[in-house]
Amino acid sequence: MKLLRIISVALVAVFTIATTSMSISNAAGTYGISCKNDAYGMHLGTDYTQQAYVYNALTADGAIQDNVAEGNSEQYLIGGPNAGFQEAYVGNDCIYSGAADTNGTAVVAGDVARLAVNAIVGAVSNRIDMAYAANNSGASATGLSFTTQSDGVAMSANKIIGGLSFWADYGTSDFENNQTYTNARLDSMRFDGDASSYSLGVDKTFGKALIGVLVSNVTTDLATTFNSGTYKQDIDTMGFYIAYRTSIIQIDIGGGQGDSSIDTTRKDLGNDSIITGKTTADVEYQNARISANFSRGRFSLVPSASYRQFSMDMKAFTDDRQNDVATSVTGGAATIFSTGNDTLTVTDDAITARSVESETMSIGLRLSANLGKIVPYLDMSYDSEDTTRASYKNEVGTDGVDSEKKGSDYSQSTKIGGGINFMLGNHVKGGIRAGSITGRDDWSESYVAGSISLGF
Numbered sequence: 001m002k003l004l005r006i007i008s009v010a011l012v013a014v015f016t017i018a019t020t021s022m023s024i025s026n027a028a029g030t031y032g033i034s035c036k037n038d039a040y041g042m043h044l045g046t047d048y049t050q051q052a053y054v055y056n057a058l059t060a061d062g063a064i065q066d067n068v069a070e071g072n073s074e075q076y077l078i079g080g081p082n083a084g085f086q087e088a089y090v091g092n093d094c095i096y097s098g099a100a101d102t103n104g105t106a107v108v109a110g111d112v113a114r115l116a117v118n119a120i121v122g123a124v125s126n127r128i129d130m131a132y133a134a135n136n137s138g139a140s141a142t143g144l145s146f147t148t149q150s151d152g153v154a155m156s157a158n159k160i161i162g163g164l165s166f167w168a169d170y171g172t173s174d175f176e177n178n179q180t181y182t183n184a185r186l187d188s189m190r191f192d193g194d195a196s197s198y199s200l201g202v203d204k205t206f207g208k209a210l211i212g213v214l215v216s217n218v219t220t221d222l223a224t225t226f227n228s229g230t231y232k233q234d235i236d237t238m239g240f241y242i243a244y245r246t247s248i249i250q251i252d253i254g255g256g257q258g259d260s261s262i263d264t265t266r267k268d269l270g271n272d273s274i275i276t277g278k279t280t281a282d283v284e285y286q287n288a289r290i291s292a293n294f295s296r297g298r299f300s301l302v303p304s305a306s307y308r309q310f311s312m313d314m315k316a317f318t319d320d321r322q323n324d325v326a327t328s329v330t331g332g333a334a335t336i337f338s339t340g341n342d343t344l345t346v347t348d349d350a351i352t353a354r355s356v357e358s359e360t361m362s363i364g365l366r367l368s369a370n371l372g373k374i375v376p377y378l379d380m381s382y383d384s385e386d387t388t389r390a391s392y393k394n395e396v397g398t399d400g401v402d403s404e405k406k407g408s409d410y411s412q413s414t415k416i417g418g419g420i421n422f423m424l425g426n427h428v429k430g431g432i433r434a435g436s437i438t439g440r441d442d443w444s445e446s447y448v449a450g451s452i453s454l455g456f
Contacts, residue, residue: 032328034346035094035101035270036321094269098392100184103277103319103351104224104231104264107189107407109312110388113283114358114410115173116218116235117310119197121254121287123169124214125306127201128243128252131165131210169199179408179442181225184269189390189407189442191231193222203241210243216256229266229275235283236260250291257284260312264319271324277351279317285310302366311357319349356388364415375421379435383413413440417447 094101176192196219203212215238222231239256264277291304324344364381390407417435437445 032272032324033270033344034268034273034321034324035097036268036347036349037270037324037344097184097269099187099189099226100228100266100269102227102266102391102393103349104191104222104227104229104266105262105277105279105314105351105354106392107226107390108191108222108224108231109262109314109354110356110358110390111175111177111410112195112220112222112231112233113310113312113356114360114385114387115175115195115220116197116283117285117287117308117358117360119171119173119195119218120199120216120237120239120256120285121308123171123197123199123216124201124239124241124254124287125252125289126169127167127199127203127212127214128210128241128250131167131203131205132243132245132250164202164204167201167203169201170197172196173445173447176444177408177442178444184226184228184267187392187406188226189392190225191222192225193220193231195220208245210245210252211241213238213240214256215239216258224264224266227266229264232263234261237283237285239285248292248294250293251289253286253288255284255286257282259283262314266319268321271322271328273322275319275321275349277317277319279315279351281312281314283310283312298370300366300368300370302368304362304364304366306362306364307360308362309357309359311355313355314353316353317351319351321346321348358385358387360385373422377419377421379415379417379419379433381415383415385410385412408442410441410443413443414438 099107172194174192174194177190178192179188179190181188181190197217199214199216201212201214203210216236218233218235218237220231220233224231235258237256237258239254241252241254243250243252245251260281260283262277262279262281266275267273268275285308287306287308289304289306291302294301323346326344361384362381364379366377366379368375368377387410389409392407415435415437417433419433433447435447437443
């Protein structure tokens with residue numbers, strides 16, 4: 001009896017696994033037909049199918065069927081004169097997928113704009129602070145200084161040719177929208193990925209003023225879970241910055257513009273093929289910051305306020321859907337076909353032009369203590385932002401969910417971080433810092449970085 005129970009449990013487990021695997025494998029495409037197949041009729045109009053031509057098999061010898069002569073075949077339009085003999089392959093693969101049937105640009109472009117301006121402006125702000133620090137430390141014409149922003153490492157060569165300084169900055173970041181996700185039929189904007197950026201610049205000091213120019217690149221690589229796809233964007237900009245510093249107050253402004261290329265993929269929920277899209281965008285950014293430095297003995301307090309804005313104008317493009325393959329369609333090309341064409345072609349998706357932007361106001365505070373060889377500090381800021389929200393296609397059907405998920409409404413966040421700077425001898429300085437971004441709707445972001453400075 002014990003052996004019989006073990007065998008019974010094993011059989012149930014095997015059956016369950018097999019059933020689950022079959023369900024998963026068939027979840028996306030019941031009939032293996034594209035959501036936009038010209039014959040399938042899944043254009044999802046107000047009547048559920050706008051057009052669906054069905055091909056009947058040859059009539060039997062000596063028989064007359066639906067007024068079709070012997071040996072002939074028949075095609076008819078769903079809802080037409082022969083609606084009583086409907087035989088169309090109609091499934092629910094595509095009617096519940098608002099977000100899953102949406103190109104990635106409509107969902108993540110706003111967040112990419114925010115990431116881009118943070119990377120570029122972060123590099124510039126970092127360079128300005130580094131330049132004034134080098135001047136105050138009496139760096140020689142051959143001095144090199146190294147430092148970091150929150151997500152990378154920067155290097156500069158100060159005053160080496162005619163008073164000009166050259167600098168470079170590189171950074172990376174990881175991020176995730178962690179909105180609840182169950183499957184493609186239930187709307188979500190869940191995605192995750194990483195971004196890398198570099199900036200190259202040259203500047204010169206004029207008394208208490210600093211003037212510079214730079215070129216920047218920001219590259220993003222995202223996995224867009226909401227539509228089983230990817231989103232890759234490459235942004236190139238040229239910009240300028242101007243700064244002025246007194247004994248207490250520092251003010252800087254900047255701006256730039258450039259262009260971008262965007263490549264997207266997503267899955268056709270009908271036949272599981274990959275839909276590809278490609279477009280370009282014009283971009284521009286601007287920023288401003290004011291900070292003050294108050295020192296009392298070993299302690300320093302640096303409050304600051306800043307503004308940054310990034311806009312992106314994406315051009316219209318086409319999402320290219322692959323044609324269906326007759327051998328993979330349930331029933332084959334002899335069952336479902338487009339009038340005069342048995343290749344089961346599909347209609348591509350026209351994606352309209354779209355503009356997005358991210359605008360952020362920040363209030364920050366840094367508290368540090370000079371303890372000789374080490375300087376610990378705390379760094380905090382509050383950000384109020386206005387970033388273009390995601391937009392989904394409207395669902396044609398209803399998936400039974402009382403309240404559909406909408407695009408995450410990013411309006412505020414808080415950064416809490418800290419670190420320790422240290423000095424080894426008279427020529428080597430360094431530091432380590434870490435922190436996280438909290439309070440941003442459906443968002444997870446953290447950073448850790450290190451720095452080193454060499455003096456001559």
